[in-house]
Amino acid sequence: MAAREPSAAHVVLLEKLIGALTAKGILTEAEIAAKKSATEKASPETGARMVARAWTNPEFRARLLADGTAAAEEFGISLAGNPPLGVLEDTPALHHLVVCTLCSCYPRVVLGFPPHWYKSTAYRARAVRDPRGVLAEWGTMIPAGTQIRVVDSTADYRWMVLPVRPEGTEGWSEDQLAALLGAEELVGVALPKVARAQAA
């Protein structure tokens, strides 16, 4: 499935804007190409590796929860120019769900580009009013006794979730654990499932 194509008028606007900026010596096509290529590499992989390490290393877990920005920098990721990263700790009694009700704020440096559904009007409107109903659309059932806390990411502070490590993963390596985690698990719409890694 491909994203919706832009109108012809907007394609023209983009090229005129880039053409004007290039003609004025403000930027070059090569600079845009370099950033576009970086975009194509963006993924939730760093966030997945951070969670996998937190599951296996209690000292890193403590650092991750205390200061997500500094913990990301341990993975060679610079958050310079980006808002701070906060990490929300799930427990058997508490599940977190992240939304940006105002737009699409998302910790791109560790999770890649915000998924289409994260930017959708329905997700933004409903996550704060009917989180269990939204989670059910992913087939995610949180027990009635578990509290759900919905956290709004903003332009000034971005969030990701540290899920509960699933049972049946004792002795797994960081790589194996990271394979359980994608954008859905790190935003909180899905729980990490052991079957996911076995199927992969």
Place this chain on the structure above:
Amino acid sequence: MDTAPQPTHHDLGGNPKYRCTAVEPENPALNDFDKRVDALRVVLREKGLITTDEQRLKIESLPPEEYFGLSYYEKWLKAMAAVLVSRGIVSWEDVS
């Protein structure tokens, strides 16, 4: 009495209009236009020619029919053009 101001159209949290709208879990790949708009924004931001808040204000200022009718990156593009014009970096004549 509820004296809270009426939310503007971009403030969607809890909006009952979407109460029965399903969230589509698909995540389609970005197309070439999307990636080019995104790259342009990163270049401009790194050069100090646009801030997230300036861009956000312009997106939120789009009339509702555009806010809900355009694709995500079409909105970004319109907002970036508006910021660059308001800063005097380009003119409307340059881009129209």
